[in-house]
Amino acid sequence: MSKKKAEQVTENVETVVDAPEATEQEVQTLSLAELDQLAQVIDLASSRGAFRGAELQTVGGLYNKLVSFLSMVKAQQEAASEAQQEGQDAEATSGEA
Numbered sequence: 001m002s003k004k005k006a007e008q009v010t011e012n013v014e015t016v017v018d019a020p021e022a023t024e025q026e027v028q029t030l031s032l033a034e035l036d037q038l039a040q041v042i043d044l045a046s047s048r049g050a051f052r053g054a055e056l057q058t059v060g061g062l063y064n065k066l067v068s069f070l071s072m073v074k075a076q077q078e079a080a081s082e083a084q085q086e087g088q089d090a091e092a093t094s095g096e097a
Helices: 003-023 032-047 053-096
Strands: none
Touching: 032 053
């Protein structure tokens, strides 16, 4: 290997080793609304024939997991909201007495 190629390889290795620092700066998150939009994109792409037949089982499984997760989170949020409302109602009732 020539000296020039060896220097180029060394530079590339140093760049790869330094790369994790850039990714640790900010953690990306997904909101529930964005996950819902993702489910809609999968549904739309599937209806427009964007996936091959062999891919449909994998894509469908992912879609089902995503929709199931979103349904579970929505149910938990509604239950928490109802519990909070009941707690506020109970406080208001005991405050009147």
